[in-house]
Amino acid sequence: MTNLEETLKQHIKKLVHPLKEGQELKMALKAKLTKKELKLLEAWADNADLDALKTKLKLDEERYKALTDKLVKKLNQEKTKQAICQ
Numbered sequence: 034m035t036n037l038e039e040t041l042k043q044h045i046k047k048l049v050h051p052l053k054e055g056q057e058l059k060m061a062l063k064a065k066l067t068k069k070e071l072k073l074l075e076a077w078a079d080n081a082d083l084d085a086l087k088t089k090l091k092l093d094e095e096r097y098k099a100l101t102d103k104l105v106k107k108l109n110q111e112k113t114k115q116a117i118c119q
Contacts, residue, residue, distance in 0.1 A: 036078040050118035
């Protein structure tokens with residue numbers, strides 16, 4: 034299991050079907066998330082420096098929190114779960 038899959042499982046409250054794998058999962062996420070949301074999710078999966086990411090994406094603390102909340106909410110929507118699961 035990749036870091037991305039583990040990160041998704043941490044943030045999704047109830048996952049009934051297995052996640053897609055590899056490139057198929059990334060393509061499904063790319064279709065459902067904004068570029069900033071996807072970069073944030075990938076940074077979480079890679080345990081990247083979040084301060085550097087905030088600077089790169091031009092996010093202050095408030096906008097970072099809003100983006101995080103929106104991302105987690107989107108990951109828990111049924112349409113998103115259906116897209117990223119097998």
